[in-house]
Every structure is written in C-alpha cells, then in structure tokens.
Amino acid sequence: MAQSAVDVARESIECFTAGDFDRLRSLLADDSYEEELATQRRLEGADAQVEAARGWKEAFPDGRGTVHGAYADGNTVTIELTWEGTQSGPMRAPDGQELPPSNRRGTVNACQVMEIEDGKIKSTRHYFDLMTILQQIGAMEQTEATA
Numbered sequence: 001m002a003q004s005a006v007d008v009a010r011e012s013i014e015c016f017t018a019g020d021f022d023r024l025r026s027l028l029a030d031d032s033y034e035e036e037l038a039t040q041r042r043l044e045g046a047d048a049q050v051e052a053a054r055g056w057k058e059a060f061p062d063g064r065g066t067v068h069g070a071y072a073d074g075n076t077v078t079i080e081l082t083w084e085g086t087q088s089g090p091m092r093a094p095d096g097q098e099l100p101p102s103n104r105r106g107t108v109n110a111c112q113v114m115e116i117e118d119g120k121i122k123s124t125r126h127y128f129d130l131m132t133i134l135q136q137i138g139a140m141e142q143t144e145a146t147a
Helices: 005-018 021-027 046-059 130-136 139-146
Strands: 028-036 041-044 064-073 076-086 105-117 120-128
Touching: 005 021, 005 046, 005 064, 005 076, 005 105, 005 120, 021 028, 021 046, 028 046, 041 046, 105 130, 130 139
Parallel strands: 028 120
Antiparallel strands: 028 041, 064 076, 076 105, 105 120
C-alpha cells in the first residue's frame, strides 16, 4: 500500500530522530531541495539534505522531532513540530565555523512545508528560529565574549 503524503512527511521526521539517514535518503527525490530559511541555506539534491541532517544530528545526538500536527492540501504537506536536544557535539555553522559542544538543551518550534511527488519528497521549506537555539545553547554568550 502506498504511503500518503502526510505519512511520507512524518516518516522523514522519524528518520532524523532515529538517525536513520539511509531511510531518510530513500524518501527524498534525487533532485529534491530544502530551503533551511533560518540558516539561509538552500540544500540542492538529496545527498546535500542528508549531509545537513547528519550535521544537526552530530551536534544534537539526542535530537528529536515531535510532530504536533500534519496538514495536507493535495501534494503539499505542512508539519508543525518541536525540535529538541542537547548540543553535546560540535555544531557547524553555515559559514563553516564550528561551535564547540555546550552540553545545553535547545528546544524550538518549527514548521516544514513539503511537496511530495510519487511518494518522494520533492521540496522542503523549513522554518525555525535559529536565534532561539543559539541563545539556549550559549552560543550568543560565546560570541559576546570574543567581541
């Protein structure tokens, strides 16, 4: 039985939580892309998206997404969720800088809008508040100390 678009979207969050990047890759169309608006990154292709997810999981090994709602309009699915985890690994910034582990927890509400075609994620627009995460893990304090 084919999965619904909502099932595919939810499964992508489950894959991140479980650290199952092979399964996540299987959900993405080869030519898919993700706009991670908080970081201003556009991740072109499935491999780039998986690499970015691995980076977040390395920074937050216990990181998990909890879906609070999933809404479909045709092939467009919107997921409301909360991301949470402890930054116990180094966090790579989009500019290549690395924030050392803080061992502090971060929690942020987010929204993902996904286009699903033929059971694969074709595009994702990911909205979350990066400043909140940086404040929670103490990265803003590190920046202020070096200024």
